[in-house]
Structures are given as C-alpha cells and as structure tokens.
C-alpha cells in the first residue's frame with residue numbers, strides 16, 4: 740500500500756524529470772553547438788559525424804543514443820562524454836536533440 744502511494748507521488752511530481760538547471764542547459768547547448776558541431780556539422784545537420792537533427796534521430800532508440808554519448812563508439816571518432824556530462828544531462832540532451840527544441 741505504502742509503496743504504490745510513493746510510486747504515484749513520484750510519477751506525479753518531478754521524480755522522472757531530472758532536468759539540468761536553466762543555466763546549465765544554456766551551457767550544454769553552447770557546448771553542443773561548439774564541440775559536437777565540430778564533427779556533426781554546424782547546425783548539427785551532419786559532417787564527419789552523422790546528423791543529430793530530430794529527423795535523423797527519430798528512429799533510433801534513446802538507450803542507444805545515451806550509450807553512444809556516454810561511452811563513445813569504439814573504432815570511430817565519436818568520443819566518450821561522461822567526463823563532461825552526468826547521466827541526467829545526457830538523457831536530457833538526447834530528448835532535446837530528438838525534439839529539436
């Protein structure tokens with residue numbers, strides 16, 4: 740009984756949405772344009788790395804994208820970003836890229 744009540748509270752409040760603070764969101768967006776953009780293209784529409792636009796990411800699973808950003812991809816130029824972003828930030832970044840917002 741108690742457990743399900745807690746779960747309900749958790750779903751209805753912000754438990755699931757561990758978004759970075761507004762200031763950090765601005766920092767992350769700038770970093771993505773400047774740093775990721777170096778490989779993924781100005782505007783992230785593809786360069787040496789693939790496009791990160793919503794159309795390009797729509798069919799890709801969140802988990803795959805999160806794992807790629809977290810650990811990089813061995814044998815490719817895609818580096819790991821876990822020293823730069825924490826897990827919540829990477830999850831937020833993936834949903835932001837996918838939504839194009």
Ligand code: HEC
Pocket residue numbers: 770771774775776777778779787788789791795799804807808812815816817818820832
């Ligand atoms: C040094 C170049 C480089 C930088 C910098 C870089 N990437 Fe990548 N990234 C790549 C390459 C190359 C691939 C494709 C890897 C492959 O062949 O599977 C890739 C793949 C990805 C993918 C998987 C896309 C897909 O369609 O499966 C995501 C997501 C991604 N990068 C996000 C980022 C983000 C976010 C940043 C910045 C924080 C970043 N990358 C910075 C080179 C880079």
